[in-house]
Amino acid sequence: MSENKLNIKAEAKNLNFFYANGTKALKNVSLPVYENKITALIGPSGCGKSTFLRCFNRMHDLYPGNRYEGQILLHPDNTNVLGKGVDPIEVRMRISMVFQKPNPFPKSIYENVAYGLRIRGERSKSAVDDKVEEALKGASLWNEVKSRLQDLAFNLSGGQQQRLCIARALATDPEIMLFDEPTSALDPIATVNIEELMSGLKNKLSILVVTHNMQQAARISDYTAYMYLGEMIEFDATDKIFTNPSRKETEDYITGKFG
Amino acid sequence: MVKDKMDSEFSLIKPKTLNEVRAMIRKHKRNDFIFSSIGLLTIIFALLTLLILFVDLVMDGYPKLNYEFFTDFPSRRAAHAGILSAWVGSSLIMLVTFITAVPMGVAAGVYLEEYAPKNWFTDIIEINVTNLSGVPSIIYGLLALGLFVYTFHLGQTIVTAGLTLGLLMLPIVIVSTREAIRSIPIAIREAAYAVGATKWQVVLHHVIQYSFGGILTGIIIGMARALGETAPIITVGALTFIAFLPPAPISSSAPFISFEWLQSGFTVLPIQMFSWLSRPEHAFHINAAAAGVVIILLTLLMNSTAIWLRYRIRKNIKW
Numbered sequence: 159m160s161e162n163k164l165n166i167k168a169e170a171k172n173l174n175f176f177y178a179n180g181t182k183a184l185k186n187v188s189l190p191v192y193e194n195k196i197t198a199l200i201g202p203s204g205c206g207k208s209t210f211l212r213c214f215n216r217m218h219d220l221y222p223g224n225r226y227e228g229q230i231l232l233h234p235d236n237t238n239v240l241g242k243g244v245d246p247i248e249v250r251m252r253i254s255m256v257f258q259k260p261n262p263f264p265k266s267i268y269e270n271v272a273y274g275l276r277i278r279g280e281r282s283k284s285a286v287d288d289k290v291e292e293a294l295k296g297a298s299l300w301n302e303v304k305s306r307l308q309d310l311a312f313n314l315s316g317g318q319q320q321r322l323c324i325a326r327a328l329a330t331d332p333e334i335m336l337f338d339e340p341t342s343a344l345d346p347i348a349t350v351n352i353e354e355l356m357s358g359l360k361n362k363l364s365i366l367v368v369t370h371n372m373q374q375a376a377r378i379s380d381y382t383a384y385m386y387l388g389e390m391i392e393f394d395a396t397d398k399i400f401t402n403p404s405r406k407e408t409e410d411y412i413t414g415k416f417g
Numbered sequence: 418m419v420k421d422k423m424d425s426e427f428s429l430i431k432p433k434t435l436n437e438v439r440a441m442i443r444k445h446k447r448n449d450f451i452f453s454s455i456g457l458l459t460i461i462f463a464l465l466t467l468l469i470l471f472v473d474l475v476m477d478g479y480p481k482l483n484y485e486f487f488t489d490f491p492s493r494r495a496a497h498a499g500i501l502s503a504w505v506g507s508s509l510i511m512l513v514t515f516i517t518a519v520p521m522g523v524a525a526g527v528y529l530e531e532y533a534p535k536n537w538f539t540d541i542i543e544i545n546v547t548n549l550s551g552v553p554s555i556i557y558g559l560l561a562l563g564l565f566v567y568t569f570h571l572g573q574t575i576v577t578a579g580l581t582l583g584l585l586m587l588p589i590v591i592v593s594t595r596e597a598i599r600s601i602p603i604a605i606r607e608a609a610y611a612v613g614a615t616k617w618q619v620v621l622h623h624v625i626q627y628s629f630g631g632i633l634t635g636i637i638i639g640m641a642r643a644l645g646e647t648a649p650i651i652t653v654g655a656l657t658f659i660a661f662l663p664p665a666p667i668s669s670s671a672p673f674i675s676f677e678w679l680q681s682g683f684t685v686l687p688i689q690m691f692s693w694l695s696r697p698e699h700a701f702h703i704n705a706a707a708a709g710v711v712i713i714l715l716t717l718l719m720n721s722t723a724i725w726l727r728y729r730i731r732k733n734i735k736w
Contacts, residue, residue, distance in 0.1 A: 220610055222534065251613040261604040264627055264734040274612040312735050323608070330612060
């Protein structure tokens with residue numbers, strides 16, 4: 159890790175978020191997302207870490223009445239992801255997401271991965287073929303599915319389905335990938351696979367991952383942010399957070415005294 | 418279960434002995450048995466009634482169920498009377514109904530479920546659409562008489578009858594479309610949005626495709642209901658005796674396709690059946706029974722197709 163070459167890929171600045179029922183779920187949250195690093199969001203259930211993650215690709219826009227205040231700047235072009243004039247579709251084209259439970263489309267393995275390319279207007283079959291193969295290799299799924307790309311995605315195991323969802327998110331060359339507790343529905347072996355995969359992916363892009371599993375955050379992330387009740391309590395290098403946190407609340411959570 | 422005495426003295430609930438527990442379970446299971454017996458009996462009763470009705474119709478109508486019955490026009494002589502004009506009329510009307518009600522119903526269902534904002538206005542629309550599917554069909558007939566016949570001057574024609582049944586079928590298609598769409602998990606929609614799809618792309622590539630089985634079922638069941646409808650068709654002026662066919666929609670000479678059939682008078686299967694039934698001669702009652710068998714078989718065929726299609730399409734979708 160060469161600390162001197164750190165670029166900020168995105169940063170949240172004084173972000174507040176309100177759900178339609180008026181709940182203030184995020185309170186003045188700020189966080190940098192460093193380029194080619196994995197940033198983990200940890201905290202007890204209901205602390206707002208998933209809510210925060212879903213601000214980055216404007217998922218909250220799908221439900222009426224939700225409201226953002228503040229900024230999430232995407233570099234190098236300095237676009238405010240939450241800006242009124244910024245189309246959430248454009249944001250989602252640049253920032254992709256992997257969900258908690260594997261959610262492949264009820265289509266073939268191939269079509270799942272190709273979908274992002276199709277809606278970007280890619281017509282050339284060979285180009286799509288290449289990209290699908292590349293993405294499946296990137297999600298270390300290629301060897302398991304290359305002989306049955308036309309099979310239904312539902313016929314894969316849970317861990318394979320989640321890697322398929324990663325391939326789907328990867329195929330469109332996103333700048334940032336968001337992971338929302340990507341292994342919480344998976345068994346330990348599948349979890350290890352996904353963790354290794356994520357560590358490999360950071361060479362290509364920046365990763366922001368929500369996890370309720372502290373060991374997972376310690377294993378895979380470069381930076382860790384601890385959130386509690388909608389507030390950002392502490393953000394630092396993962397080593398620092400887990401060995402020598404500067405805030406008492408963080409230490410209590412890390413050592414299991416709380417949460 | 419069997420605690421020692423010391424313990425039980427502190428509890429208000431006396432612990433049961435093993436024999437008491439077994440007796441209790443036996444008693445509870447008796448209720449299982451009683452309910453399932455009653456359930457079975459009611460099912461048998463319902464099915465038997467239907468079966469007896471159907472067998473009775475088949476036995477009455479059997480002598481007439483031959484090829485000529487489908488190719489003969491109605492006639493004053495029962496032996497030569499057939500259902501040609503009735504089944505052709507029914508088919509053409511169903512075609513008009515399908516072409517109008519399906520696109521409108523599916524579009525309305527998709528709009529209400531995916532696009533419409535959730536507010537008091539759409540709530541009112543929702544309640545009304547659901548209520549519409551329960552409105553007696555004669556009311557649709559009166560509405561159509563006023564609207565299509567007297568206001569739009571479409572005449573007592575196939576197009577009027579088709580539109581009338583289309584109106585009748587519309588709420589069924591809308592409701593079943595919405596229900597089918599609602600069964601798609603949010604996670605699948607979010608997955609599509611997350612890769613950058615627009616609302617229309619989500620609807621076109623996902624929502625409609627995954628709810629297709631349910632939508633199709635609603636369409637077929639709606640069509641089956643429309644096929645058997647009599648009251649609204651009589652109201653808009655179906656003929657009871659018709660010895661000609663509408664002009665053919667396709668011809669061998671230019672312009673090949675003709676829409677003149679839309680302007681034609683018509684009759685339909687249930688009306689043909691009714692008009693035979695109202696005659697005094699017994700021979701016509703046999704014809705009516707035979708027409709009844711045809712209607713029931715068509716309805717059964719459509720409903721089983723719906724079930725089969727739903728099964729086929731749902732097989733690939735697990736959630």
